[in-house]
Amino acid sequence: MKSRGRARAYANIALIKYWGKRDEKLVLPMNSSLSLTIDCFYTETEVIFRKDVDRDYFYLNDKLQGKDTTEKVSKFLDLFRKAAGLNLSAVVKSRNYVPTAAGLASSASGFAALAAAANVASGLNLDNRQLSIYARQGSGSAARSIYGGFVEWKKGSSHQDSYAVPIDDAQWDIGIVIVMVNSMEKLISSREGMKRTVDTSPFYKVWVESAEEDLKHIKIAIRNRDFKKTGLIAERNGLKMHAIMLGANPPFCYWEPDSLKVMQIVRQLRREGIYCYFTLDAGPNVKILCRLSESHKIKDRLIQFFDPDQVIIAKPGPGITIL
Incomplete structure (x- = not known):
C-alpha cells in the first residue's frame, strides 16, 4: 500500500446552483446542479498515513490548523480509513490557491484534492464516480471538481447515486x-x-x-x-x-x-x-x-x-x- 498521496483539484463555478441539502450528514442536495471547472484557482494536498503520529495533523498554507478545522478533515479521512481497513493517523498538508470562504469554491477544490490524495494514500483506487461520492461528503460542490469542463452533479435518490458526471469539455471559446x-x-x-x-x-x-x-x-x-x-x-x-x-x-x-x-x-x-x-x-x-x-x-x-x-x-x- 502506498501510504502517501498528493493531488491537485481545481475550483468550479456553478452555473446552475446547488443551494440546500435534503440530508445534512450525507450532503445530498435538494436539486441537481451544473458547473464549469476553471484553471486559475486550485488546491494541492498531500496525505501521509503514518505509524509515528497519535492523531491527525492538518497544515493549511504551512500553518497548523486548530481542533475544529482538523476535526472536519479527520472525519472525512475516516471514510477512507474505514473502507481501507486502515488504523493510522495522518499528516495532511494543503496549499490553497483560492481565497478561503470568499464564495470562490475553495471548499470544492479543497475536498476534491483531499479525496484524491486520500484515495492514493489509502490504496483504495476508487474510480472517479466513486471518488465524486466521497468528495461530496466533504463539501457538496467538491463532487463536481473531480472533473474538468462542464460538469453535472446528479442529485440522485440515495447516497450511492448522487455523484457528478462530465458533460462537455468546454473547449469552444468559453x-x-x-x-x-x-x-x-x-x-x-x-x-x-x-x-x-x-x-x-x-x-x-x-x-x-x-x-x-x-x-x-x-x-x-x-x-x-x-x-x-x-x-x-x-x-x-x-x-x-x-x-x-x-x-x-x-x-x-x-x-x-x-x-x-x-x-x-x-x-x-x-x-x-x-x-x-x-x-x-x-x-x-x-x-x-x-x-x-x-x-x-x-x-x-x-x-x-x-x-x-x-x-x-x-x-x-x-x-x-x-x-
Whole structure:
C-alpha cells in the first residue's frame, strides 16, 4: 500500500446552483446542479498515513490548523480509513490557491484534492464516480471538481447515486472573468446560509422546481454550443438563488455595492454587443461567463473601475491531477 498521496483539484463555478441539502450528514442536495471547472484557482494536498503520529495533523498554507478545522478533515479521512481497513493517523498538508470562504469554491477544490490524495494514500483506487461520492461528503460542490469542463452533479435518490458526471469539455471559446470584489471570509457561511434558506424561505420549494428546469435547458444549450442561451440561463438561475435568500428569516444578502457595479457593467457590455453573463455564489465576488476570445476586452472595461489585480481571466480547467 502506498501510504502517501498528493493531488491537485481545481475550483468550479456553478452555473446552475446547488443551494440546500435534503440530508445534512450525507450532503445530498435538494436539486441537481451544473458547473464549469476553471484553471486559475486550485488546491494541492498531500496525505501521509503514518505509524509515528497519535492523531491527525492538518497544515493549511504551512500553518497548523486548530481542533475544529482538523476535526472536519479527520472525519472525512475516516471514510477512507474505514473502507481501507486502515488504523493510522495522518499528516495532511494543503496549499490553497483560492481565497478561503470568499464564495470562490475553495471548499470544492479543497475536498476534491483531499479525496484524491486520500484515495492514493489509502490504496483504495476508487474510480472517479466513486471518488465524486466521497468528495461530496466533504463539501457538496467538491463532487463536481473531480472533473474538468462542464460538469453535472446528479442529485440522485440515495447516497450511492448522487455523484457528478462530465458533460462537455468546454473547449469552444468559453471563459470566465472573475471580479474579486472582496476576498475576505464571508460573515454567513454557505452551510449556515443554505440551512436558513431551506428552513425559512417561502420561495424555496419553487426554486428547487425552477432549478431542475434550468438544468434541463442549459444542458441542451451546451450540447448545441449555444453560448447566449447558456449565459442567459446561468445568469437568471444565479439571480433566483439570491432572491430566495432575501425571503429567508432573517433575510440576508451576499452582495456588496461593487457586486452591483459589476452587474451593471456586464449589462452595458451586452448592449454594446459583447455578450457576457454574470453569476454570484455565496459571496460578493462576480463571475462573468464570456467567450474566451473577448475576455481581454471585458477585463479592459472592468479595470477602468477596479484594480487590475481584482480582475482575473480563467479558462476551463481540468479534472483532478495526481502529483
